[in-house]
Amino acid sequence: MAAASQQGALVLEGLSKRYGTFTALEPTSLTIEDGEFLTLLGPSGSGKTTLLQMISGLTDPSEGRLIFNGEDWTHRPVNARGMGLVFQHYALFPHMTVAENVAFPLEMRKLPSAEMKTRVEETLRKVQLDQFAHRFPKELSGGQQQRVALARCLVFRPKVILMDEPLGALDKALREHMQLEIRRLHKEYGTTIIYVTHDQEEALVMSDRICVMNHARVEQIGAPSQIYGNPETLFAATFIGHSNVLSGEKVSSDGDVATIRTPFGTFSGKHTARDRSATDVSLIIRPEQMRLGSAPGDAFDGVTGRLTDLIYVGAETRLLLTLGSDTSLTLRHDPSAGDLPSIGDEVAVHWPKTAARIVT
Ligand SMILES: Nc1ncnc2c1ncn2[C@@H]1O[C@H](COP(=O)(O)OP(=O)(O)OP(=O)(O)O)[C@@H](O)[C@H]1O
Ligand SMILES: [Mg+2]
Structure with missing residues (x-):
């Protein structure tokens, strides 16, 4: 039985990654609470994707453990984690319509077709794409495509969603719009979201807590106002604001x-x-x-x-x-x-x- 404070929590215990003699992530320990929006913020090469990939199961850690809801998930295969993944270039299936793309994770999970239809419609409404259900990805704008990717992830109601620079390819106005959309969906679904960006403004707008990373380690972790108001290091003070x-x-x-x-x-x-x-x-x-x-x-x-x-x-x-x-x-x-x-x-x-x- 998981301890009360760890219900649905993701606990990283000294998780690290080395490639030969190169350290991509120093041993990192932190707890991500159930329903939290945590952003990994840092410059290029600071280890953000490495950390996210170890949580997803796509990369094996060199040391340390990953605990989810009290269970050791360190070596659990990607598919058995059931996490939602949204990346910058997480391609949609080009030969499938929007609705078919969104239905795909449910087909894999063999949901009854009536329920599948209801869920796809409901999710497309949530991301305001119900008018586009029968279009193909190439008939959509970049922002609309990214909303399909988001819907394809929300539709199977994962407990945890991992996003790696999901808005990186969009222009500023659309990015700001999507930031608010993702924030709204996070509130509505109560899903735990771990979000990677190197854009400090994006991190401030969206996060419950920000994990500031630099040179393969966590510099500081805290609420946006805490990091902005009480930075602990020169790097945190100059990277945020x-x-x-x-x-x-x-x-x-x-x-x-x-x-x-x-x-x-x-x-x-x-x-x-x-x-x-x-x-x-x-x-x-x-x-x-x-x-x-x-x-x-x-x-x-x-x-x-x-x-x-x-x-x-x-x-x-x-x-x-x-x-x-x-x-x-x-x-x-x-x-x-x-x-x-x-x-x-x-x-x-x-x-x-x-x-x-x-x-x-
Ligand atoms: N498979 C690999 N083999 C060797 N080194 C790697 C490998 N994957 C990542 N690295 C190195 O680990 C470091 C951290 O990479 P990571 O992808 O986590 O950075 P990041 O913070 O996501 O950067 P960006 O903002 O550019 O995406 C980098 O120096 C990278 O070159
Ligand atoms: Mg990266």
């Missing part, structure tokens, strides 16, 4: 607060670093936390830099500042702060100490 980074040496720490000496001054911030003993650290300040003007009191820190560029991006204007020779800062222009300075001006900026983070 924009960060202003001032690097230096940790000179003191007291509980959750630490002080860092940089070439531009000594500053304090919340100590969120995973490695508390490290002395080479970075101060992270998100652009929306920085304001023009000198620090208005003890609760703030600030620096002075030269304005090098103003970038108009529709909803806001971004200010680019340089400090010294190789440090740059970005902030958003707050119209209530008055007129924009001019390029070349020396400008002071400040931020609340409570908004700064100290990471390794």
Whole structure:
């Protein structure tokens, strides 16, 4: 009998993958809860597909175990796992109509034909393709084809769906639309979804939790707001959202607060670093936390830099500042702060100490 907290949970215990002497994934341990939407986010080559393929059973792990619902699934064959798989180029059968493509997994499972018909119709309605049931894949747009792939996976009601960059081939508008569709379907079906992307915005929009990966290992795992608000490493801070980074040496720490000496001054911030003993650290300040003007009191820190560029991006204007020779800062222009300075001006900026983070 599975422990209550593991009902329907997928537990990875030190799962790793090596190819000869090359490590594609360092030993990784994490628990994916029943019904969770977990995104594996990281740059190319960080081990996302490797991790997903080991969960699917398409790749054998070098070490470690995979437990599903309390049972050891490490060496269970792909077909016996019954997981839904959606990949970027998971080709539809070209000689079958949309409805036949979607019915295929049910045929394999030998469902009675009346029930099969009902389920296919219902699933096509869910992905808003009921009008297209009799078309062939080549008569559909890329987004419509991807919705067929999604329907073909949802139709057999898998407990777990694995998606590897399923929207990678679509244009931005369609990708954003499909992100919301998948989110809606996830809520409706309550399926566990493990989703791979290297697009941080996509990860923020869709996930319950994000697993940030880099160099074959997990950097940080947490809710989007937790990773954005309390990054533990410089990589997590710069990969998710924009960060202003001032690097230096940790000179003191007291509980959750630490002080860092940089070439531009000594500053304090919340100590969120995973490695508390490290002395080479970075101060992270998100652009929306920085304001023009000198620090208005003890609760703030600030620096002075030269304005090098103003970038108009529709909803806001971004200010680019340089400090010294190789440090740059970005902030958003707050119209209530008055007129924009001019390029070349020396400008002071400040931020609340409570908004700064100290990471390794
Ligand atoms: N069969 C294999 N043999 C040798 N090395 C492999 C094999 N499969 C993957 N790798 C290597 O393992 C590393 C991780 O690959 P993986 O496909 O997991 O990356 P990824 O994070 O999915 O990247 P991308 O975003 O480019 O898809 C890469 O350096 C890759 O070259
Ligand atoms: Mg990949």
